[in-house]
Amino acid sequence: MAGISNREIALETLIEILEHGQFSHIYLKAVLDKYSYLDKNERAFINRLVNGTVERKIQLDYIIDSFSKTKAKKMKPLIRTIIRMGVYEIFYMDAVPDSATCNEYVKLAKKRGFAGLSGFVNGVLRNISRNKEKIEFKELGVKYSIPQWLVDKWTKDYGVDEAEAIMAGFLEPQDLCVRVNTSKITREDLVKNLEESGVKVRICDSLDSALYISGYDSLASLDAFKKGLFYVQDYSSQLVPKLAGVKATDHIIDVCSAPGGKALHCGELASDGLVVARDLTDAKVSLIQENINRTGATNVTAVKWDATVLDEDAVRKYDIVIADLPCSGLGIIRKKPDIKYNQTEDTLAELVALQGQILDTVCEYVKDGGVLCYSTCTINKDENENQVEHFLSSHKEFKMEKMTQLLPDREHDGFFICVMKKN
Structure with missing residues (x-):
């Protein structure tokens, strides 16, 4: 589209993420790649506006609903997205004065065929701008833009103070x-x-x-x-090979490896050993292979395999089994802000069952005296501590050696690691 503005690029991107269910981290990267010819500062503006609007969606809707007779969920999707973007800019970006921000979004509404609603957009944004100092966020879910069921869950698991620290951590740069x-x-x-x-x-x-x-x-x-x-590779992920105790001659299998960061790290540490990096689909295996090629690893092999299916040829063959399993991703909300809106209690239960099935299968690959290293990028105890407790109760040949739950802060995301040794 000729003459497309940075805000219009952001609008198109947000429509796809918030209204059509595209994954924010994947879709936004594709957009920024498409517009790679733009100035660095322009792409940074688009990145911040898109990520910030997704990240703060619950809070933005609360603000909108406080000043608009038509509530956010009842608005036309394009108008809702335009107003969310405007509110985000008014509260969290200071590149231009609020009045200019309002004007830009009024023009955007007109350009997109909603001239009849441009006055509505103008009235809502200017009213919010005039009153922004008076707005208070008393509920944690609104203050940190976290769905209430997650606020309740984390408060139960961690206590109010720790739960709030977790939510604040997700908003740390x-x-x-x-x-x-x-x-x-x-x-x-x-x-x-x-x-x-x-x-x-x-x-x-x-x-x-x-x-x-x-x-x-x-x-x-x-x-x-x-x-x-x-x-x-995030700090937390880099901890896995370290805590697993990878040695130079180890034979290692990473059962859910894509994009391959841990496997490649293990390959560096096991310089005289071998690493098998597996995943479920051709696309994921191709991604692992691409990273093997780029980094020049010579002792890492990418293989397509379903981790829920027992490989008889792999039984008791490996010194270390890395099981970084599919999880809710609730520790990496900062990187994937839409994930908090897409998870439900039902999906969590399905993931817990899948993790248990995979652990029951891949533990067979550990040699006597070897190590099973289980990790997730979540802070959900059912997927972490409770999952380990259940596994150990039915696999007496394993004993827990070390377990750590990292919570999100400036240095790292939320991440769980448990190292279990086989007798």
Whole structure:
């Protein structure tokens, strides 16, 4: 479309995510790739406006409903999205004055064929702008834009104070965490390389494989990324091979591996060993293979396999089984803000059952004296501590060695890791 504005790009993107169910992290990346010719600051504006509007949707609707006779859920989808975007800008972005923001969204409504509702858009946004200092968010679900059933669940599991800290953690800004490919470069040399490319780098003090980066235009444009000198991998995920105790000669299988970060990390640590990285679909296996090729790993093999199906040839063959299993993703809401709106209590129960089925299957691959490392990117106890307790009660040959639940903060996402040793 000729003459498309940054706000219109954001509008189109948000319609797809909030009204048509596209996954925010996948769809937004595709949009930013499509408009890669835009200035870095323009794409940053689109990224922030889209992510912020998704992230704060519950709060934005609360504000809208406080000032509009027509409630958000009753509005036409395009008008609802336009007003949500406007409210987000008014509250959380200060690039332009509120009056100019209101004007931009009135123009956008007219351009999209809703001239008859442009006055409504104008009235709601200007009323909100005039009264924004008076608005209070008394309920935790509104303050942090978390569905009430999750607020109730986390309050029950963690207590009110810890639950609020978790919700606040999801709104903390976070730099991108990457893992140094030590088979190609030292951390010190990678830092120098990135800084010479204009990237801001912060060294992680507690993990010698991790760096935090910011200020880059796009990953794909970085020479260090193209050469496979680093891999995008959260701090929490990098902990898995460390806690699993990977040794140089270990044979390891990662049963739900895509996109392959943990398997590649294990491959670096098990320099004289072997790593089998499995996943369910051709697309996921291709993604693992792509990352194997980019990073130059020679001891990691990508294989298509359904983790719920027992592989008789793999029984008791592996020193370490990495089981980072499908989960609710409620620890990575910051990266995938729409996930909190898409999960339900029923989907959680289905995931718990699937995890149990996979664990019952893949534990057979562990050698005597070997390790089963179970992990999830969630903070849901039914998928984590309770899942482990159930597994150990029916598999007496395993004993828990270490267990940790990370909660979201500036350094990492919410993540669970449990290492169990086979007698």
